[in-house]
Amino acid sequence: MHRPTAPAAAFLALLLAAAAPLPAAARAAAPEAPVPAPVTISSTPSGAALSVDGLPRGATPVSVPLAPGRHVARLAPEGAPATFVEFEAVDVPSDVHFDLPAPVVPVLLVSEPEGASVTRDGASAGVTPALLPDVPPGHHTFVFELAGHRPQTLETDLAAPAPVRLFARLVSTSASLHVTSEPAGASVSLNGAPRGATPLDLDGIPEGEATLELSLPGHAPFRTQVRLAAGERFSVNAPLDPLPGRLSVVTLPAGARVYVDNQYRGQSPFVLEEAAPREYRVRVELAGHDPAARTVAIGPGEEHTEEFRLAANVGSVSVSTSPAGVDVLVDGVRRGTTAAKDGAAVSAPLVLADVPAGHHRLTFSRPGYAEASAEVDVARNVTATVPTVELRRRFLPDVVLRTRNGGEIRGVFVEQTKEFYRLETSPGITRSIPLDDIIDWKPLDSTSEAPSK
Numbered sequence: 001m002h003r004p005t006a007p008a009a010a011f012l013a014l015l016l017a018a019a020a021p022l023p024a025a026a027r028a029a030a031p032e033a034p035v036p037a038p039v040t041i042s043s044t045p046s047g048a049a050l051s052v053d054g055l056p057r058g059a060t061p062v063s064v065p066l067a068p069g070r071h072v073a074r075l076a077p078e079g080a081p082a083t084f085v086e087f088e089a090v091d092v093p094s095d096v097h098f099d100l101p102a103p104v105v106p107v108l109l110v111s112e113p114e115g116a117s118v119t120r121d122g123a124s125a126g127v128t129p130a131l132l133p134d135v136p137p138g139h140h141t142f143v144f145e146l147a148g149h150r151p152q153t154l155e156t157d158l159a160a161p162a163p164v165r166l167f168a169r170l171v172s173t174s175a176s177l178h179v180t181s182e183p184a185g186a187s188v189s190l191n192g193a194p195r196g197a198t199p200l201d202l203d204g205i206p207e208g209e210a211t212l213e214l215s216l217p218g219h220a221p222f223r224t225q226v227r228l229a230a231g232e233r234f235s236v237n238a239p240l241d242p243l244p245g246r247l248s249v250v251t252l253p254a255g256a257r258v259y260v261d262n263q264y265r266g267q268s269p270f271v272l273e274e275a276a277p278r279e280y281r282v283r284v285e286l287a288g289h290d291p292a293a294r295t296v297a298i299g300p301g302e303e304h305t306e307e308f309r310l311a312a313n314v315g316s317v318s319v320s321t322s323p324a325g326v327d328v329l330v331d332g333v334r335r336g337t338t339a340a341k342d343g344a345a346v347s348a349p350l351v352l353a354d355v356p357a358g359h360h361r362l363t364f365s366r367p368g369y370a371e372a373s374a375e376v377d378v379a380r381n382v383t384a385t386v387p388t389v390e391l392r393r394r395f396l397p398d399v400v401l402r403t404r405n406g407g408e409i410r411g412v413f414v415e416q417t418k419e420f421y422r423l424e425t426s427p428g429i430t431r432s433i434p435l436d437d438i439i440d441w442k443p444l445d446s447t448s449e450a451p452s453k
Contacts (some may be wrong), residue, residue, distance in 0.1 A: 006099035036065040037091050041073065043098045048075040048083075060098075075100055080160060099336040103160035108140065111168045116146040128168075144168040148204065150230070168285040177202040179212065185436070186216040198238075214238045218245075219301030242300035247272040249282060251308045256286035268308075282306060288314040288356040315378040317352040319365055319386045324348075326391060329354060329363040346388055364389050368396060368412075395427040402440040407435060410444075 041050060042061035050057045052062075058065045060075065066089040071094075076082035080103035087096050109118050112130040118125040120142055125132055128144070137160045138224060145151045149170040179188050180349040181198040188195045188202075191211050195202055198214065207230040214222040219240040228234060249258050250270040259269040261281050265272065268284060277300040283293035289310035296306050319328055324340035324347035335355075338347035357380045365371040370390035376384050397410040401421065411423030411431065420432040 016393075017211070028237075034067045034091060036067045037089065038063045038093045039089050039091075040064075040095045041098070042095070043075050043100050045077055045100065045102070048077040048100060048140040050075055051216055066294060073098070076102075077103055078160070080104070082313070087179055088336055092286065093269070105137055105160050107132040107135045107158070107164040108145075108163065108165045108191075111146070111170055113149075113170065114166065116144045116149075116170060116428050118145075119143045129265065142166055142168075144170060146170050148173055171231035172204075173180050173207070174204045175207055175230060176233045177205055177210075177212075177226070177228070178233065178235040179214070180236070181214055181216070181222070181240055182215070183219075183240065186214040186219075186222070186238065186240060189213040189215075205226060211258045212236060216240050218243055218302060221300070242277045244274040245277055245298040245300065245302040245304060246325045247275045247282075247296065247298055248303075248305040249284065249308070250305065251284050251286065251310055253286065253310065256289070256310060257285040257309070259283040259285070277302070284308045284310065286310050288312055288354055311356075313357045313380050314354045315380055316383040317355050317360075317362070317378060317386060318383055319352070319364075319374075320347050320349050320388045321325055321361065322346045322390045323366070323369075326364045326369075328352065328367045329365070331360050332363070351383065351417050362386060363392060367392055367405065368394055395424065398444045399423065400442045400444060401438050402442075403433065403437045404439055 020362060032035040040061060040063045041052075041057070043050075046060050050060055050062055052066065052071055054072075054074075056453070058308040066160045067090050068091045069285050071087055071089055073085050073087060074082055075085065075098055077100050080101060083098070083100050084129060085098055109125065109128050109130045109132065111118075114128050116128045118128060118130060120132070120135070121140055125142070133157055137158045139155070140158050142150060142154045142156070142403070144154070149172050152168045152170055154166055154168060156164065156166065177190070179198055179200045179202065186198045188198060188200050189212075190202060190205070192213075205228055207228050209225055209227050212224050212226055219242050222238040222240055224236065224238075226234060226236065247260075249268055249270045249272075251258075254268050255267045258265050258268050259282070262283070272280075275298045277298055279295055279297045281293065282296050285291045292308045292310060296304065298304055319338065321328075322340050322345050326338045326347070327334055328338065328350060330352060335352045336350050338350045341348035355378045355379050359375065359377050362374045362376055364374070369410045370393075372389050372391050374386050374389060376386055378384050381416050395412060399410055399411065399413050401409045401411075401423070403409065409423060409425065409431070413453055414422040414424055414430055416422065420434060421438060422430055422432050425431045
């Protein structure tokens with residue numbers, strides 16, 4: 001069996017002695033536990049919820065029995081964060097007072113529009129949007145101010161600890177105006193000052209009566225009076241009436257017949273006044289020329305000139321007559337007279353220029369001769385030749401002679417020689433009357449010639 005050495009035995013003896021119960025006399029000499037003494041705990045502000053060493057003790061001021069020594073108190077005023085403090089308790093009644101942080105209310109200041117200056121109870125509180133983290137509870141007055149807007153005052157009672165949002169909708173001291181027109185693009189003037197073109201938004205207009213004017217080329221001006229109230233938005237839509245235009249039609253050559261929308265309106269040059277803004281169908285026609293037509297658009301208030309250069313569509317006609325001196329008419333219009341050719345029975349050719357292409361009727365006339373006619377077709381840039389037209393002499397007595405034997409002779413004067421006065425007494429029959437046998441004569445028309453002796 002192993003026995004402990006001497007030092008080990010001595011240590012074991014000490015352990016056994018320590019574990020043995022104390023004698024009665026030794027137990028009577030041990031110190032007593034400290035006796036709690038009342039501690040009155042108060043705070044500023046009062047009414048804070050109190051816990052000491054983790055145990056709830058009511059609301060300040062309150063008396064709490066505490067053993068002497070160090071203790072930890074938690075004080076939570078209403079609407080304020082809790083405060084932890086360490087204090088010393090003694091073995092006799094004592095008082096402990098704590099000054100606590102004052103309760104605060106976070107306040108968010110918002111305005112529309114933003115950028116308003118704010119005062120709280122007369123002191124500057126910043127520019128919106130602004131957060132005031134430590135506003136004390138109670139009644140406060142907030143004033144919002146922004147240039148060009150009416151100030152707004154908000155009064156409120158703040159109670160901690162809930163955060164508060166204060167919103168101010170600021171009313172402008174001026175009005176705004178939204179201007180449109182039909183059609184758009186009109187120039188806008190307000191009280192005589194140019195402001196831009198429609199559609200247009202105008203802001204910062206002083207309240208009261210204002211004169212609004214709109215103008216657009218080709219349209220009647222628009223003018224109206226508007227009464228504006230501060231903080232309000234007004235809208236004006238201006239219907240602009242188009243002004244009539246002016247359509248001038250010219251042709252080369254002039255004198256063409258002008259048709260507008262298939263209605264004859266006159267000869268060129270022609271002017272259509274007060275033309276409504278729209279499209280027109282214009283057609284021109286001139287004898288001897290190709291007709292021309294086109295669509296013309298007239299804008300509001302526009303003065304438009306439309307020119308037509310007409311292409312000639314003509315030919316010519318060559319005529320000869322027997323006898324000469326015959327008037328030639330084309331479709332009833334006199335175009336010339338045939339002339340004699342070196343004493344020949346047939347006239348020299350008469351060329352009628354600028355005769356419109358197409359079918360025409362020619363008429364030939366000469367006093368004392370029966371009228372004749374002919375038909376001819378004319379082509380562009382071609383000369384049509386009409387066969388020689390012979391006019392038949394009409395038997396129209398133009399003089400009456402009284403002879404010595406008492407008789408009267410009527411006929412058509414042919415000629416007078418030194419000895420005879422020749423008359424056509426019947427168609428194709430010519431009679432020669434000696435001048436000495438003629439007593440008197442009487443013209444039957446102004447073309448008759450008195451026989452000379």
